[in-house]
Amino acid sequence: MRVERKPFLLHFAFFAVLAFFFNTVFPLNAQERFRRSPPLPEPFSELSLPEIETHTLSNGLGLAIVRRQDQPVISIRVIILTGESSSPDDLPGLATLCARMITKGTTNYKAEDVEEKVESIGGSINVRIYPDYTEFTLSFLGDYLDDALQLLSEILQRPTFPRIEIGNVQRSMFYDMAVQAENPEFIARRLLYQILFESHPYRKIIFDQGSIKNLNRKDIVSFYSDYYHPNNAKLVLIGNLNLEIASRKVSRYLSSWEKKDAELSYAPLLDPQDQMKICFVDLPQAKDATIYLGNIIFPITSQDYFPFVVFNQVIGGTPNSRLFMHLRESKAFAYYAFSEMHLFKSCGVFLITAKVLTEYCYDAIQEILKEINNLRKIPISSQEIEQAKSYLIGNFPLTIQTYDNLSAKISEIQAFGLSRDHWERYYENLMRINTESVSPLGQKYSLHTPVVIIVGNNEIMEYLKDFEQVYVYSPDGNLRYKIGEKE
Amino acid sequence: MICRTPKSHFFFIAAILSLALASQAGQITEELSFPIKHYTLKNGLRVILSEDNSLPIVAVAVAYNVGSINEVPGKTGLAHLLENLMFQGSRNVGQMQHYSFIQKIGGVLNAMTTVDKTIFYQTVPSNQLALVLWLESDRMTTLNITPSNVENIKNQLIEDIQLRRESDPYLENSWYFDQLLFPGFAYSHPILGTIADISRISTQDVRNFFASYYTPNNTVLSIVGDIKEQKVLPLIQKYFSTIPMGRPPPVTDLGELTKIAAIDETITNPMAPSPGFYLGYTLAPRYSEDFYRLAITEYVLSKGQTSRMYKRLIDKDKTAIYMGGGIETRKDHSVFKLFVRSNNDIMNERSRRAVFAEINKIKTTLISEEELHKTKNIFKMDYFRQFDTALNKAIFLAEDLLDKGNHGPWQEELEKYLAISHYDVSRMANKYFKDERILITLDIK
Secondary structure (H helix, E strand, C coil): CHHHHHHHHHHHHHHHHHHHHHHCCCCCCCCCHHHCCCCCCCCCCCCCCCCCEEEECCCCCEEEEEECCCCCEEEEEEEECCCHHHCCCCCCCHHHHHHHHCCCEECCCEHHHHHHHHHHCCCEEEEEECCCCEEEEEEEEHHHHHHHHHHHHHHHHCECCCHHHHHHHHHHHHHHHHHHCCCHHHHHHHHHHHHHCCCCHHHHHCCCHHHHHCCCHHHHHHHHHHHCCHHHEEEEEEECCCHHHHHHHHHHHHCCCCCCCCCCCCCCCCCCCCCCEEEEEECCCCCCEEEEEEEEECCCCCCCHHHHHHHHHHHHHCCCCHHHHHHHHHCCCEEEEEEEEEECCCCEEEEEEEEECHHHHHHHHHHHHHHHHHHHHCCCCHHHHHHHHHHHHHHHHHHHCCHHHHHHHHHHHHHHCCCHHHCCCHHHHHHCCCHHHHCCHHHHCCCCCCEEEEEECHHHHHHHCCCCCEEEECCCCCEEEEECCCC | CCCCCHHHHHHHHHHHHCCCCCCCECCCEEECCEEEEEEECCCCCEEEEEECCCCCEEEEEEEECCCHHHCCCCCCCHHHHHHHHCCCCECCECCCHHHHHHHHCCCEEEEEECCCCEEEEEEEEHHHHHHHHHHHHHHHHHECCCHHHHHHHHHHHHHHHHHHHHHCCCHHHHHHHHHHHCCCHHHHCCCCCCHHHHHHCCHHHHHHHHHHHCCHHHEEEEEEECCCHHHHHHHHHHHHCCCCCCCCCCCCCCCCCCCCCCEEEEEECCCCCCCEEEEEEECCCCCCHHHHHHHHHHHHHHCCCCCHHHHHHHHHCCCCCEEEEEEEEECCEEEEEEEEECCCHHHHHHHHHHHHHHHHHHHHCCCCHHHHHHHHHHHHHHHHHCCCCHHHHHHHHHHHHHHHCCCCCHHHHHHHHHCCCHHHHHHHHHHHCCCCCEEEEEECC
């Protein structure tokens, strides 16, 4: 031990001398001055977005090409400009089932052949159905554009909708629904949309096992033949190709897709709820209260888009926004509290989501409503606006990094026919937002008369008795009874 | 502060005196078409820079060469605890302020602990790079390891394990499977640690672990995105070069890599919603010649919707409701793991037989050129995905450097994976998918 300690002591003495010397420059425990506070940012680097080049084939298929060279892959999205809201009134879910069946067999390929062909080009194919449009995404290795287009041409033009596959897809949808059936967030969102869209074609995005079971091959074939036409479709391609080459390639495989004039129905505008409605869903196994609170706002093409994006950021876009800071950090009522905006062709939905401790359920709702009322009365400070803008401007390029994310953004622009405001002028439009453009939004939209959904176990009822009237629902969205009087 | 060896003193002083000196630049390598530069600061911090100006963002990954493998028996969960503690503040940064600084500017951040690495990472607008370097350097040197911070994190982690157990009834079974499949404590214990061990960890344990492993000489700083070398280097020097070099990290006793013996066991888990089975094989060491060949063999068997096992169990026979697994590496050790769940015992038995039938088939029948070609393309796409964002690239580069000590070239590495012939697939299956395997049947009654 002693032998080992000796060098240590000597070494310590050596260090002490040095330390004395350095202390004259850096006092003990001192640190370099620059460590004391965060460094100031450099000026923003310029964001140069890739150009969206467009072209329309003779059969009406719209192309949007974005050239990127940093990845050896290609991403193609085919957009059918028809979504779930176009399912017949008595057949909700038809658009979804039809879309999911498109890849399940063609005149020349069985369902498993399609899967093999997709994977043989390193690819994967995904289908998403929105209220206004439907999207097929195929990402694959850049060397296989011809194979990919040949395959797309086959599945878009010659699907056969085999009965056995319809059964398989239906079963897989039932399984997905069963998985979601006990998820409080899913239940809350579905009921909120069910009530807000009650008299509108968008209500068809809510369907259950019964609706899907009800659909047959004839319905699917007829939906396909009504809406799957090149003049009701767009194709977005991201990869190392210019417009000329891409158009030639796409045209080679998809110009045979026959144009057909279909009668397209457009969903009408929708009014917001003008009275607050409190709804409780009894989910016995839920430990906490899940709150979804929302109302109808403007369609995606509205002039209010940019000011509202900033408004949403101020109230609940991130953990630094008002709701999270207030409900979680300051009051300790909630695990989380955020706000979201979902915009469609004929309306939008602004909603607030929170997961709170059961005993604070009533208080949390009151605090959310108080926050909304403050926004209606007190102008938002320019400091808060600038902070929100700083987040949004900084975050935007992060959301378009991968080919798939970039393609999703461009598909949205194409599907809704959005102007250059949403692409080239995105930064510019955010930069010019100020207190004057954001503050009136609280008054302009009916955020103070929302539909409020609370999902939790029945202990929560005790905390809801101060509301004049409560509608009690089952987890699958059926109204069981009402409590309290209100006319 | 803790005493250092004379050697580390020398470097400490040298680092201060060399504040304004640029460090040695490494060779530029151009692989998968992106540029890379390497530097090593005087205090041992290894730096990777990769410039990509397509978007005004930058990703920063700080990878410490430490993970659960460096824990000792009785103190499991320590590496993961320290990862969480790194967000509890340091001398100039308040508790959880790291999050709020990054989120306010539109950035994203997270951290992860693996068997042998702890990585902190973020993507931010490129004009905010200095902020990230300030934050990361502050916690690398002056982390607040206080008894109250440690207690808070311990309680959070214990609660987290309890929640995970509730939401995943198979968690304990998979830990047990790992214990049988990975030989020795170092490799096999859970990264999350056990509740009993976490309760035992003291503030001093955390301080010692931090001092041993969270040193510049045990770390890689990887920066990818919209950067200019002449601007970034002085920033790195400013924030990191005065951090004292640590002692060389302690040598971890990994134990002997004993060969596993065949195990065929049935265990009962009444909480599990459906029966299933775990199957595991020991494979060739990571980065050995056979390891590259086994990667494609794994894809043939179990990756993608057209892989043999998925097609058989889920699509064709429909005996299973879930199938997951593949190759897992823990440092240099690699295994093949499979977890299959079925609706009932009869289906479970059929699934098990089908899996062995598929393994047998690949051993005895050569796969077609088409199937091999398809499998290689799926693999290739997954390989490219590791580079598809600045952050993925930053993490990949940091991990790669820690694993191999030097980089790439990745085009050559990819070719090594793709060089496998259809004979090799059978050969690998025969060589590694042998009778010495772990099979655990899960009963729910």
